[in-house]
Amino acid sequence: MVPELVVVDIGGTHARFAIASLGADGSITLDEPETLHTADHASFQTAWEAYRQRKGGTLPPAVSIAIAGPVGSPGKPNPVIRFTNNPWIIRPALIEEKLGATRYTIVNDFAAVAHAVARADDSQFLHLAGPDQPLGREGTVSVIGPGTGLGVAHLYRSGSHYRVQATEGGHIDYAPLDSIEDAILARLRQRHLRVSVERVVAGPGIVDIYQALAALEGRTVPERDAIEIWNLGTAGDDSLAAAAVDRFCLSLGSVAGDLALAQGGFAGVVIAGGLGYRIRDTLLASGFGSRFKAKGRFESLMANIPVKLIVHPQPGLFGAAAAFVSEHQTPAGEAE
Structure with a gap:
């Protein structure tokens, strides 16, 4: 099991970084996130290097990146990933060379939020309407995020298993x-x-x-x-x-x-x-x-x-970690 990985949530204005720890019981915990302004860095690589320096010069060799823009399908990212509202680009084939990460996940930022919804416990939700009961453990949950744009995704749950689908x-x-x-x-x-x-x-x-x-x-x-x-x-x-x-x-x-x-x-x-x-x-x-x-x-x-x-304080980062676990888990249910 990978004990730690870097999680990153990149939007048009900010790039948020944190270290996620993966527990043997499937739990995900984040350290204190660091926020960098995208305009202050020429590329994602230089922002990564700045974060690495803040963390003492070394980072775990695994990363999950949530990106505000189209990324391709899970396990098959676009050859060149461009951001909707900032000039950075990411070439997944070069991640190991540029970042030193031997294992990675790239996920759409709102798909990451849907992963967070799937993994967050009931205390992380505020009731708005309908019956005051937890989200169902079986069936489809719709996820809607009004922000600079309108993010929409859904996840299908079946017991302890789930699958996320980002949409437009x-x-x-x-x-x-x-x-x-x-x-x-x-x-x-x-x-x-x-x-x-x-x-x-x-x-x-x-x-x-x-x-x-x-x-x-x-x-x-x-x-x-x-x-x-x-x-x-x-x-x-x-x-x-x-x-x-x-x-x-x-x-x-x-x-x-x-x-x-x-x-x-x-x-x-x-x-x-x-x-x-x-x-x-x-x-x-x-x-x-x-x-x-x-x-x-x-x-x-x-x-x-x-x-x-x-109401989770960092659903993008938490969801990026959950997406990594979902992509890299073994048939036995543990992350590789």
Whole structure:
């Protein structure tokens, strides 16, 4: 069994590193993560070297890397992996030569989050809607992460075994349910021929929601970025921003319910990502749960799905370690 490995979670702005320890009982523990700014390093290799120096000059010879971008299939990564929002590239064939890692896993960042959902214990979840019970141990769990974009994955559980599938579910069509959402869609259609749910149910979407609500009321409002609107809305310091946040929560509930129906996520639905955690109190007080189950003839089915928020502090790093174990485990169930 590999006792330790380096786990890395790389996004557009930050690269987070940690050492994961794998217990004989299957447990995964992380040391204190280190965060590096991608803009401060010319490549992933130089960032790796900086982290290695911080750790005293040596690192375990195994690594699992969660990447914000397409990576290929498990065990068969793309020959050249490019990031969505930073200029780094990774060539998996050169990992051993460049990093000194003899064993590696490369996983999509949101697939890593789904691995975290599969392995986290019940204490790492906050109840949002539906029956207040743990996620099912059998069947499909849908995982949805509103952040800079909208991450979507699902995992299928059968007892102690599970399998993760990353998807591009954030790019399904946005479906308005009332006249206010019709107005939001009309605003977005001025710039986009096709409007996906990611245009609304992701962090930056709050700007278009806010501007659409202002236009409905015939109000002129100052140009505000997403961070300012989120801060004003969640604090209740601006009624229009608060209305935009509430509308976001409604739309997130609708989208989460649609994805559960599409994926068969009847064992549970998990909201993940930093944005979901930051607005957890707002989600609980909003119409999120009502919208989630408002699926006509299937309302009773939806009402019986537990909906959770994962509150693990580092789901990307934890999930990267879980993905490594899943890929490299032997038939006996132990990591090689």
